[in-house]
Amino acid sequence: MNTLNYAQRSARRRLLASASLMTGASLLLAGCGTGVSASDTDADAATETVTITNCGRELVFEQTPKSVVSLMPSQTDLLLRLGAQDRLAGQAQVDTSDLPEDVAELAADVPVISTDAPPAREETLAVSPDLVVSPTEYEFTAEQGYASIEQLAENGAQAYVSTGGCSDRRSSAEVADLFVDIENLGKILQASDEAEALAADAQKRLDAVEKAIADEDRLTVAEVWVDGNLFGAIGAGIEYDIIREAGGENVFDPDAPEFADFFSAEINPEEIISRNPDAIVFGTTNNTKREQVLKYLRATFPDVTAVKEDRLISVPHSDFYPGTVGNIDAVEAIAAELYPSAF
The missing domain is CATH 3.40.50.1980 (Nitrogenase molybdenum iron protein domain)
Structure with a gap:
């Protein structure tokens, strides 16, 4: 950062x-x-x-x-x-x-x-x-x-x-x-x-949160979503800023062409492999969905650092909605998962 x-x-x-x-x-x-x-x-x-x-x-x-x-x-x-x-x-x-x-x-x-x-x-x-x-x-x-x-x-x-x-x-x-x-x-x-x-x-x-992570070396983060056979990333919007507030360096850029018209885009899994994030963040609506996404990530990206070091971070999807106190909850939760020794 x-x-x-x-x-x-x-x-x-x-x-x-x-x-x-x-x-x-x-x-x-x-x-x-x-x-x-x-x-x-x-x-x-x-x-x-x-x-x-x-x-x-x-x-x-x-x-x-x-x-x-x-x-x-x-x-x-x-x-x-x-x-x-x-x-x-x-x-x-x-x-x-x-x-x-x-x-x-x-x-x-x-x-x-x-x-x-x-x-x-x-x-x-x-x-x-x-x-x-x-x-x-x-x-x-x-x-x-x-x-x-x-x-x-x-x-x-x-x-x-x-x-x-x-x-x-x-x-x-x-x-x-x-x-x-x-x-x-x-x-x-x-x-x-x-x-x-x-x-x-x-x-x-x-x-x-800012004080706790002030001296931490920043980790790279990808925020993704999985919907059946579709896979995508979030590279802009409130979701992007939550990652920044939590001290992560997003591997996707809001100015990239794929996010020119919308904060989210379907991507090829190879994009995650090539960027090799230290952590992967994803939103979930329930424990069943969370386990499904974890299974997919572990099977699809076994050699990515986030998977190898078990830094797969789930956050309630509702915490990413605009205009909710859950935004603060998400910042705290992600920061604690990225830098556990700081909390």
Whole structure:
């Protein structure tokens, strides 16, 4: 890893941390084209108007949302940590990943509107949301039968997409985008105290990883996926930045042609053999899938350093979604596997 770039990222994170703890004007939001305005000097939540820029759209909240729908467990987790459990009118895709144990009980009574795919338009609109929160813009694809952003607006609801999941940001997303989402949703939900505490804790955890691995010689890492007979690599986006934050040097480059249009690409296994990474990272949805991928990697790459030294690192797939506290979990987990003696 380039030392100067690593130091620059560290300085940026410290700036983000201090910005997230400020009251009044926020440097973090200003840097992302986001602002907050009040209709009067009163701090009354019922009269404060919040204006947020999200995926190039201006969202104006004249009232605090009272009926919120989360389209992914990763976003449900974030909303619960911001104290929004009493406002959740629906949670979706609940079978794709489990909520962390420390917040799962808070969602026990939240209506489930879909299990393993985004909810159909009718399912979302049936709970009369005024705010719908999603990890990416895909969950608002009308052609798939989902409620589009325009259809939600026609029914009195606004859509918030995680900063790293905006279509023009997905391939360049960073872990730091999570701080934007925490700040934005904290403002929208009138939960600034919870947002400040959550951002401070996330930054503390990132700083702890950085300090622990500061003197470690960097290991090379490939992040891959296996889907039946298909094999691919992830070389850009939030996944790439998680590897960097964990102290790994990704063997794939975001500027490479195969990642020009998308953060992931199907590749020939020979690419992994020729690059010979010290570690291989992959996302999994359950233990059965994890064992299948491990079996494939060991059989396909027996002479690659990552396999020979048994440095095959699985991470819950949901921890790679944009706009989730799981991004921090992934950084910690990968760093601990890469540099166990540092922790």
